[in-house]
Amino acid sequence: xxxxxxxxxxxxxxxxxxxxxxxxxxxxxxxxxxxxxxxxxxxxxxxxxxxxxxxxxxxxxxxxxxxxxxxxxxxxxxxxxxxxxxxxxxxxxxxxxxxxxxxxxxxxxxxxxxxxxxxxxxxxxxxxxxxxxxxxxxxxxxxxxxxxxxxxxxxxxxxxxxxxxxxxxxxxxxxxxxxxxxxxxxxxxxxxxxxxxxxxxxxxxxxxxxxxxxxxxxxxxxxxxxxxxxxxxxxxxxxxxxxxxxxxxxxxxxxxxxxxxxxxxxxxxxxxxxxxxxxxxxxxxxxxxxxxxxxxxxxxxxxxxxxxxxxxxxxxxxxxxxxxxxxxxxxxxxx
Amino acid sequence: xxxxxxxxxxxxxxxxxxxxxxxxxxxxxxxxxxxxxxxxxxxxxxxxxxxxxxxxxxxxxxxxxxxxxxxxxxxxxxxxxxxxxxxxxxxxxxxxxxxxxxxxxxxxxxxxxxxxxxxxxxxxxxxxxxxxxxxxxxxxxxxxxxxxxxxxxxxxxxxxxxxxxxxxxxxxxxxxxxxxxxxxxxxxxxxxxxxxxxxxxxxxxxxxxxxxxxxxxxxxxxxxxxxxxxxxxxxxxxxxxxxxxxxxxxxxxxxxxxxxxxxxxxxxxxxxxxxxxxxxxxxxxxxxxxxxxxxxxxxxxxxxxxxxxxxxxxxxxxxxxxxxx
Amino acid sequence: xxxxxxxxxxxxxxxxxxxxxxxxxxxxxxxxxxxxxxxxxxxxxxxxxxxxxxxxxxxxxxxxxxxxxxxxxxxxxxxxxxxxxxxxxxxxxxxxxxxxxxxxxxxxxxxxxxxxxxxxxxxxxxxxxxxxxxxxxxxxxxxxxxxxxxxxxxxxxxxxxxxxxxxxxxxxxxxxxxxxxxxxxxxxxxxxxxxxxxxxxxxxxxxxxxxxxxxxxxxxxxxxxxxxxxxxxxxxxxxxxxxxxxxxxxxxxxxxxxxxxxxxxxxxxxxxxxxxxxxxxxxxxxxxxxxxxxxxxxxxxxxx
Numbered sequence: 031x032x033x034x035x036x037x038x039x040x041x042x043x044x045x046x047x048x049x050x051x052x053x054x055x056x057x058x059x060x061x062x063x064x065x066x067x068x069x070x071x072x073x074x075x076x077x078x079x080x081x082x083x084x085x086x087x088x089x090x091x092x093x094x095x096x097x098x099x100x101x102x103x104x105x106x107x108x109x110x111x112x113x114x115x116x117x118x119x120x121x122x123x124x125x126x127x128x129x130x131x132x133x134x135x136x137x138x139x140x141x142x143x144x145x146x147x148x149x150x151x152x153x154x155x156x157x158x159x160x161x162x163x164x165x166x167x168x169x170x171x172x173x174x175x176x177x178x179x180x181x182x183x184x185x186x187x188x189x190x191x192x193x194x195x196x197x198x199x200x201x202x203x204x205x206x207x208x209x210x211x212x213x214x215x216x217x218x219x220x221x222x223x224x225x226x227x228x229x230x231x232x233x234x235x236x237x238x239x240x241x242x243x244x245x246x247x248x249x250x251x252x253x254x255x256x257x258x259x260x261x262x263x264x265x266x267x268x269x270x271x272x273x274x275x276x277x278x279x280x281x282x283x284x285x286x287x288x289x290x291x292x293x294x295x296x297x298x299x300x301x302x303x304x305x306x307x308x309x310x311x312x313x314x315x316x317x318x319x320x321x322x323x324x325x326x327x328x329x330x331x332x333x334x335x336x337x338x339x340x341x342x343x344x345x346x347x348x349x350x351x352x353x354x355x356x357x358x359x360x361x362x363x364x365x
Numbered sequence: 366x367x368x369x370x371x372x373x374x375x376x377x378x379x380x381x382x383x384x385x386x387x388x389x390x391x392x393x394x395x396x397x398x399x400x401x402x403x404x405x406x407x408x409x410x411x412x413x414x415x416x417x418x419x420x421x422x423x424x425x426x427x428x429x430x431x432x433x434x435x436x437x438x439x440x441x442x443x444x445x446x447x448x449x450x451x452x453x454x455x456x457x458x459x460x461x462x463x464x465x466x467x468x469x470x471x472x473x474x475x476x477x478x479x480x481x482x483x484x485x486x487x488x489x490x491x492x493x494x495x496x497x498x499x500x501x502x503x504x505x506x507x508x509x510x511x512x513x514x515x516x517x518x519x520x521x522x523x524x525x526x527x528x529x530x531x532x533x534x535x536x537x538x539x540x541x542x543x544x545x546x547x548x549x550x551x552x553x554x555x556x557x558x559x560x561x562x563x564x565x566x567x568x569x570x571x572x573x574x575x576x577x578x579x580x581x582x583x584x585x586x587x588x589x590x591x592x593x594x595x596x597x598x599x600x601x602x603x604x605x606x607x608x609x610x611x612x613x614x615x616x617x618x619x620x621x622x623x624x625x626x627x628x629x630x631x632x633x634x635x636x637x638x639x640x641x642x643x644x645x646x647x648x649x650x651x652x653x654x655x656x657x658x659x660x661x662x663x664x665x666x667x668x669x670x671x672x673x674x675x676x677x678x679x680x681x682x683x684x685x686x687x688x689x690x
Numbered sequence: 691x692x693x694x695x696x697x698x699x700x701x702x703x704x705x706x707x708x709x710x711x712x713x714x715x716x717x718x719x720x721x722x723x724x725x726x727x728x729x730x731x732x733x734x735x736x737x738x739x740x741x742x743x744x745x746x747x748x749x750x751x752x753x754x755x756x757x758x759x760x761x762x763x764x765x766x767x768x769x770x771x772x773x774x775x776x777x778x779x780x781x782x783x784x785x786x787x788x789x790x791x792x793x794x795x796x797x798x799x800x801x802x803x804x805x806x807x808x809x810x811x812x813x814x815x816x817x818x819x820x821x822x823x824x825x826x827x828x829x830x831x832x833x834x835x836x837x838x839x840x841x842x843x844x845x846x847x848x849x850x851x852x853x854x855x856x857x858x859x860x861x862x863x864x865x866x867x868x869x870x871x872x873x874x875x876x877x878x879x880x881x882x883x884x885x886x887x888x889x890x891x892x893x894x895x896x897x898x899x900x901x902x903x904x905x906x907x908x909x910x911x912x913x914x915x916x917x918x919x920x921x922x923x924x925x926x927x928x929x930x931x932x933x934x935x936x937x938x939x940x941x942x943x944x945x946x947x948x949x950x951x952x953x954x955x956x957x958x959x960x961x962x963x964x965x966x967x968x969x970x971x972x973x974x975x976x977x978x979x980x981x982x983x984x985x986x987x988x989x990x991x992x993x994x
Contacts, residue, residue, distance in 0.1 A: 127587075
């Protein structure tokens, strides 16, 4: 296990009070595996990943929980030493993540010399190697970020991330901004790199089909909490939490039977004042009265689910396949 | 390259427009149309020479082209009161204006950039909140008034600086360079420069501060932090380097704008520059000299606009290196 | 796409304008700097209105002491709060009455600049094509003229009246606001509600004034507030250089008077410091208010 996220709590100070962006999230990243962190916008996945890097917005802070990397607990001060050398980050949009006034090569060399202690000559050679690793031409090192196409920029960002040979890669929606064909290429590149270099990867995305394509494990987050986690095949074939069941329905290409798109009605709760009990209850077609007051901790062995009605998971799953079930949740959302 | 040509043409045309406006403006002044270049002050020979050189007996449209032709050759007529070629007079005082402008701007911009970056660093503190209105106040004060106060306090009262002019009477120099480099010149230059710098620093300061605040929120600055770079490298190497771009362009523009605005400073300190020349020429209705001084200022303005365009093109890789895709 | 031509809600003029006006009026209440600026303006307006009551002495009247001598260069005292000029005129009275000329110049220039700039910006931005090209060329020409030298030449040769100064200032200041407003119009032109209005057959002028103009209004005020400051400083500069009307009282004329009568060497701070301070106050007030309207127009998401 290379990373252990234990009951992580991240909050933002705002004029409206504290926003609980991540509220007690726990998951593990086994060594050498690709873990997908999936959920809708605002569920806290990006915040969690940034907290692991130790780079939050000015008004963000860790309010609780532990981060254990390679057996060592890391606090906010310790993360700085680890940055890029052990844990690296691949951003969503490489265009705005690269300094526009320096060439891409210069920026890679900068990392290698200033954080890696390398000489300029050695750094230049390594930069060329890295580009080759991700499938970019060495000549491109002399270009500026705006001269790259979207897919090439992502490759460059990956190359940059691998510069100091980290053991853990945090990829935040790395393919969201790309078209489907390029998406596949980048994901294939990531898998090839992972196998070749023995990397562990946390892949943050809202697109469950990406998770299905690339990941070994999946962690589903909702409203700042982890609602389900486990091996990808298992979770997607036999989800045990209603939210995951609903998510699955929203990506019909994963389902063997052709199904109409079934949206989950309603929207996530306000994280400045989170409701007691299960946060998904207002939108859940299977919610009972007790769900609103009681909080369920994730239970299970390798496949965790945070649902009170976990024991009935199989029946619920069958019901979830029927679109009519989700219409019922409308009335719950209204109440 | 095409862009360079386009900007050059644009600025050249602007300059042409100014000269045309000037041409008609001075012709429409009270008095005869000849009054633009001829007055009783000049002797008969000089008057005749001017008549021929500027074709003052020819139709207006012909005069216009002769006028332009003369301008290109540097012929701007004779000053009514000094009875010397205008061009000569202008070139004599041009260095004084340039030195005043450039020195003040350089000092103002160095200070402004450093202070602006520092204020951005100190965002949210009381220093920052008090500093911004204070700086705005320096921009709100008339330049000449700042000059007057400094003159009164530092020159008349404390006696630290001379009260005007560019040199003390009775001093002789072998060359212009020696004169400019002398301590006496610098001593005279100090107060005007101080005044101008005080007035001018507001712009780079506020600009740099505002740019830094924006840039610090850019994604690539967060990325630099994620890479674990030192705060110094992040702020100076990445943030400031990006924030500086508009400031450099503003500097170039500032030179052009300042030349026009220096009129008042030169008057307060009796600094022998183009601005003061313009004021004197206008008050005594020395039309050729006034035209010439005005044109010279407009020329510097157009030139610096062009330089600013060039700088922007060169310094921003997004412009200098086109998309290759 | 609907089969029938449904009338899309092109809101009547009042509804677009009202929220904008409401925000503009409410702005000083939320921005302490703009509020201070507004207070300063109100203060000076009151002073201008009640100048005769606040300073009963005629600012241009040459005064004599009780002993019959010229009351020249007297220091601040009971009779003359700020002292007298070298010609025996009451400085305080000049300062108070000078407010009128300052505000007159500032406000008239602001109105002209804002009106011309807004109209040109709207027309150029919306109609585009040759109209746009021509208007922008004219704007460029105005911008390539050195500001103060042009005002000097104009007043020096045409005469030193206040209206000449205001005209010269307005002539050179409108392009800045016109350009910015034009670029805003270009963005707004592509917005959905404008498209909708066009589809339902609203005339260009209606779209321009009902849908686009209200959104531009705060921007006009931004430039109007800035123009007040510029006009006052320019008027003061022109007066200082001796091209102004020396018979009418203004802060610039006071500074010119002080300078040419060697007030600096005599250390008569009470003469030349107050007019400068007044100018600073009015101009800074303009800056604050313009920043406030900038915020209304384009609210910054990050708190300042």
